[in-house]
Amino acid sequence: MTECSRCGESEDVENGRIVGQFDHWDQAVCNRCRATELADHTPLVEEEAEVKAVRQLTERSLDTIADLLDLDESTVKMKLRVVEKRINNGQVTRETLLTQNIG
Numbered sequence: 001m002t003e004c005s006r007c008g009e010s011e012d013v014e015n016g017r018i019v020g021q022f023d024h025w026d027q028a029v030c031n032r033c034r035a036t037e038l039a040d041h042t043p044l045v046e047e048e049a050e051v052k053a054v055r056q057l058t059e060r061s062l063d064t065i066a067d068l069l070d071l072d073e074s075t076v077k078m079k080l081r082v083v084e085k086r087i088n089n090g091q092v093t094r095e096t097l098l099t100q101n102i103g
């Protein structure tokens with residue numbers, strides 16, 4: 001089982017933790033550590049970062065993500081839309097979201 005390179009925890013979907021990897025990273029990271037990084041280093045607020053982190057780390061569908069984070073699917077959609085809006089407004093770039101805090 002893959003472990004998060006930050007906190008060392010393994011994936012635990014029941015408790016809302018997934019561990020994933022980006023194509024250009026050789027380290028796996030969990031959605032919680034990733035969300036903290038995004039919230040700390042981008043203008044995203046914590047809830048937006050949480051949703052975005054899971055979205056970045058998994059191919060899972062929106063309702064699965066909602067389940068994982070214990071949110072409504074509509075809330076997940078809304079958060080992702082806010083993140084898109086922030087990207088479109090230039091508050092945060094896709095590049096920043098992807099590359100922030102590597103290594």
Ligand SMILES: [Zn+2]
Binds near residue numbers: 005006008034
């Ligand atoms: Zn972690």
